[in-house]
Amino acid sequence: MYKTLKLRFRNWKLKKKLTKQNVLFFEEDLVFKPVNVLLIDEIIPEFNKDSGSRRLSEIIKLLLKNDVGVFLLADKKLYRYNSDYINFYKKLGVIVYEPKIYKGKLLTKEDFIKLISPQLNYAWLHRPKVFKRFSNFIKSSNSKTQVIYDMCDFHYVRLLREYEQNKNEETKIEAERNLISEIESCKAADIIFAITDEDKQKVLEHYDNKDKIKVISNVHQPNEKSSSFNEFSKRSNILFIGNFRHKPNIDAVIYLHEKIMPIIWKSHPEIIVDVVGSYPTDNVKTLHSDNFKIHGFVDDVSSYFNSSRIFFAPLRYGAGIKGKIGQSLEYNLPLVTTDVGAEGFDFGNYSEVLIANNAQELAEKVITLYFDQSLWNSVSDYSKTILEPFSLESIETTLLGTIN
Structure with missing residues (x-):
């Protein structure tokens, strides 16, 4: 009343x-x-x-x-x-x-x-x-x-x-x-x-x-590679993007920070993670550090996609298509994700190098893709093929x- x-x-x-x-x-x-x-x-x-x-x-x-x-x-x-x-x-x-x-x-x-x-x-x-x-x-x-x-x-x-x-x-x-x-x-x-x-x-x-x-x-819609597309050697950092009103994104970032990055940092402490996304919660904000940066909402994310070495989406639960995966492919940015993150996409022969479902294997695939220039270029070039079913x-x- x-x-x-x-x-x-x-x-x-x-x-x-x-x-x-x-x-x-x-x-x-x-x-x-x-x-x-x-x-x-x-x-x-x-x-x-x-x-x-x-x-x-x-x-x-x-x-x-x-x-x-x-x-x-x-x-x-x-x-x-x-x-x-x-x-x-x-x-x-x-x-x-x-x-x-x-x-x-x-x-x-x-x-x-x-x-x-x-x-x-x-x-x-x-x-x-x-x-x-x-x-x-x-x-x-x-x-x-x-x-x-x-x-x-x-x-x-x-x-x-x-x-x-x-x-x-x-x-x-x-x-x-x-x-x-x-x-x-x-x-x-x-x-x-x-x-x-x-x-x-x-x-x-x-x-x-x-x-x-x-x-x-x-x-x-995939972006055509132009003269402004940064090649492998000019890129660094791991990128995650997600709206933090969505619980799977909160879980993924905490999982990334607590379970996966410690494995990666053990051999490669120089790698930095950029986390971009609107409405970050307090438990996400507290993860911010010099090598795990919580940026919050960014209006134009193109600079992150054009400078990052790989996109990483360690989603442990969710359903439907994951827009962040498609967005990464639009920018021809190679990625690593889980079966949940890959749902709806056909990665073809690259599935084995891009998908894993536990912290150890995810860390290994990130390290491989981060440092293997030939593999990185091949996955980047294949992005357009993956996105064909999602064209206008x-x-x-x-x-x-x-x-x-």
């Missing part, structure tokens, strides 16, 4: 503020196309901070390119509804929901959905909680709207793998709870987007409807085969 009253009060204050500032909503600002998609995520996608957001931003660009009307909404409380990214998407041509005054009242997210629902062909709901919150409301607003459940990754699998690491019974219970919720969402959806073929196969073990499940993965053209074909 108290929380409800508190929320109403905050919304009342927001309405008063917007009225005073004359922040008004006009229906004529809604521009519809022959095909229209509403995309809802937990946040306005922060394309330069996490892999899931980057994927959504590339999908939005592909939809706009093909003359699809795109509407964007974040599942945030109205009084917290602000983002540095709203204007970015508006400049692209996306109609982004923002709290405004409409006919003397505060325009809510639900009001916005009702206004656009008669013209809405698809509702793309990203992540399980968003699907659960909005799917029924959207269907009740327009039963003809096709509701898409974008899994992002199979959360059940990620949590089950976490349980296998920490043996925490609460994690196992959470995994089982997520499985029930995710399968219920699969049944309710008109279309399901998995992010890898592996995730699709795992879903099919619990929900056997393969025709409903499509794979829309990350978009990765490949993802666009799948996307337009569904959104039509």
Whole structure:
């Protein structure tokens, strides 16, 4: 009861503020196309901070390119509804929901959905909680709207793998709870987007409807090697990148610092690790030292990719495609990772030199790749081949085969 009253009060204050500032909503600002998609995520996608957001931003660009009307909404409380990214998407041509005054009242997210629902062909709901919150409301607003459940990754699998690491019974219970919720969402959806073929196969073990499940993965375009590409001898350091709101990244960095680097430093104390990523937690920040540097969020990461000797992602649990792996390959930067990190990628004959699953073997593969120039060059040149399934053209074909 108290929380409800508190929320109403905050919304009342927001309405008063917007009225005073004359922040008004006009229906004529809604521009519809022959095909229209509403995309809802937990946040306005922060394309330069996490892999899931980057994927959504590339999908939005592909939809706009093909003359699809795109509407964007974040599942945030109205009084917290602000983002540095709203204007970015508006400049692209996306109609982004923002709290405004409409006919003397505060325009809510639900009001916005009702206004656009008669013209809405698809509702793309990203992540399980968003699907659960909005799917029924959207269907009740327009039963003809096709509701898409974008899994992002199979959360059940990620949590089950976490349980296998920490043996925490609460994690196992959470995994089982997520499985029930995710399968219920699969049944309710008109279309399901998995992010890898592996995730699709795992879903099919619990929900056997393969025709409903499509794979829309990350978009990765390899950068052509130019005169600015630093050769092997001009590079140093190990690079890790990850958003630290994502628990597998926290675990990977601690594992790297506590278990793997001591092995590497024993014979090569000069090697430095650069850890880049938004929202570093306190237990990550405390790892900072002269040879294990925690940099936090970096807007333009290209300088790190262009100067590092190798990329390293010792992920012990997770699910779906790992954007950090694709990003490293975009920059033709050789990498070492685990089976979990490599999921969704085909490393071909290089799998044996790039993948390991315990601290000793990971350390050995890092050392080999770090000092073997011939191997480094071969892996770097092969990056483009690994990324072929993730090209704009490949993802666009799948996307337009569904959104039509």
